[in-house]
Amino acid sequence: MDMDAAVSTLTALSVFASTVEHGAFRSVHGYKVIGRKDGKWLRWERWVERQFVLSLSVPPCREVAVPAASPRILLAGWHGRPVFREGQTVGPWRCIVAFDSVAAVAPSSPPPPVLSPLVNPQLECLPNLYRDLQKVFRFQKVEKVPQMVHRNAKEQPIRSGEQEKTSDEADSSGSDSDGDPQSDKEPPVQKQPRANRKHIDSITLVEIAQYFHLPIREASKTLKIGVSILKRKCRKYGIPRWPHRKIKSLESLINDLEYVLDDDPGEDAQQELQKIEEEKRAAAIKALTKRKKMLESEKEIIQQKPALDLMTETKQFREDVFKRRHRASKSVVME
Numbered sequence: 001m002d003m004d005a006a007v008s009t010l011t012a013l014s015v016f017a018s019t020v021e022h023g024a025f026r027s028v029h030g031y032k033v034i035g036r037k038d039g040k041w042l043r044w045e046r047w048v049e050r051q052f053v054l055s056l057s058v059p060p061c062r063e064v065a066v067p068a069a070s071p072r073i074l075l076a077g078w079h080g081r082p083v084f085r086e087g088q089t090v091g092p093w094r095c096i097v098a099f100d101s102v103a104a105v106a107p108s109s110p111p112p113p114v115l116s117p118l119v120n121p122q123l124e125c126l127p128n129l130y131r132d133l134q135k136v137f138r139f140q141k142v143e144k145v146p147q148m149v150h151r152n153a154k155e156q157p158i159r160s161g162e163q164e165k166t167s168d169e170a171d172s173s174g175s176d177s178d179g180d181p182q183s184d185k186e187p188p189v190q191k192q193p194r195a196n197r198k199h200i201d202s203i204t205l206v207e208i209a210q211y212f213h214l215p216i217r218e219a220s221k222t223l224k225i226g227v228s229i230l231k232r233k234c235r236k237y238g239i240p241r242w243p244h245r246k247i248k249s250l251e252s253l254i255n256d257l258e259y260v261l262d263d264d265p266g267e268d269a270q271q272e273l274q275k276i277e278e279e280k281r282a283a284a285i286k287a288l289t290k291r292k293k294m295l296e297s298e299k300e301i302i303q304q305k306p307a308l309d310l311m312t313e314t315k316q317f318r319e320d321v322f323k324r325r326h327r328a329s330k331s332v333v334m335e
Contacts, residue, residue: 006033006036007033007034007035008031008032008033008046009033009034010029010030010031011030011100011102012030012082012083012099012100012102013027013028013030013132013133014028014097015027015097015111016095017093017300018092019092019093019094019294019297019301020092020294021297022296023054024051025053025114027049027050027052027132028048029050030045030046031045033046045081047074047082049072050063050066050128050129051063051065051066052126054114054123055114055122056119056120060125061120061122061123061126063129071091071092073090083103083105084098084105086098086305086308087308092294096112096301096304096308097111097112097115107137108238108307109237109307110137111133113205113304115133117130119204199224200225200229203223203225205237208234209306212243213247214244215244216230216231216244239306243303246302246306247299249310250295250310253314253317254292254296254299257292257295295314298314
């Protein structure tokens with residue numbers, strides 16, 4: 001049948017980050033197609049899976065062919081309509097953006113910086129991905145969100161600002177009059193200067209993300225803004241909770257694996273390795289190396305999308321590590 005005309009409309013877009021390969025992303029696009037074939041109007045769905053290498057710096061973002069031997073997110077011979085949700089894992093891929101107009105699935109927050117052309121202008125070199133992201137997020141509207149936040153935020157501190165202004169005027173009037181008895185009193189304790197509104201407006205999500213590894217109080221001091229202001233900006237960027245603890249937890253697990261892989265076998269590592277037969281040691285080291293890469297990739301994903309929870313597999317591994325540490329400390333006390 002010859003196609004006379006066809007119009008495609010985006011109905012679904014899911015973006016997955018690799019848990020084992022740094023900078024590797026895959027996207028699944030769903031389109032509703034209305035076309036005219038042999039004089040008849042028909043309607044069907046078309047699904048496409050693409051793979052990209054994305055970065056906020058060099059090397060530049062680019063699209064690559066999906067390896068033939070690599071497991072697909074869209075399995076061959078699948079039936080029905082796939083629906084993905086944020087946090088879902090498919091093999092080594094974890095969903096970080098999910099949109100489906102048919103299944104009523106909407107992104108839970110703005111896209112991570114690497115998927116936002118406002119932060120990563122290299123995306124414009126990937127028209128297939130950029131156009132569909134543009135349809136989902138409407139980036140020109142996202143850009144206005146910080147301005148709306150500051151207008152609303154401006155209404156809240158008006159009272160305290162007026163109080164400060166009134167106190168400043170009272171101090172100045174008191175200092176000008178030599179006969180004022182208040183001039184002999186000790187000057188009031190000066191409050192910490194409030195952050196300049198232009199400075200607050202200029203702080204972007206990329207700048208905030210650089211301090212996710214710090215406690216929120218240290219991060220606010222480094223950014224020279226208050227904790228409440230930092231929390232407010234995070235909520236507007238779709239970050240309900242400061243991700244410091246999740247990142248530190250992942251770093252701790254990574255350090256534990258580095259101790260086993262890189263250092264000389266200590267007592268704990270020796271006890272573990274003694275349980276493994278000689279011919280299985282290589283396989284065990286390979287499994288630990290793979291686990292370490294997965295944890296490092298998940299740490300990067302959390303930094304890109306702080307609202308995501310830790311993977312179930314990671315939580316189970318963390319629980320096993322805690323139990324192992326508890327047993328080790330208990331045996332030391334008994335000795």
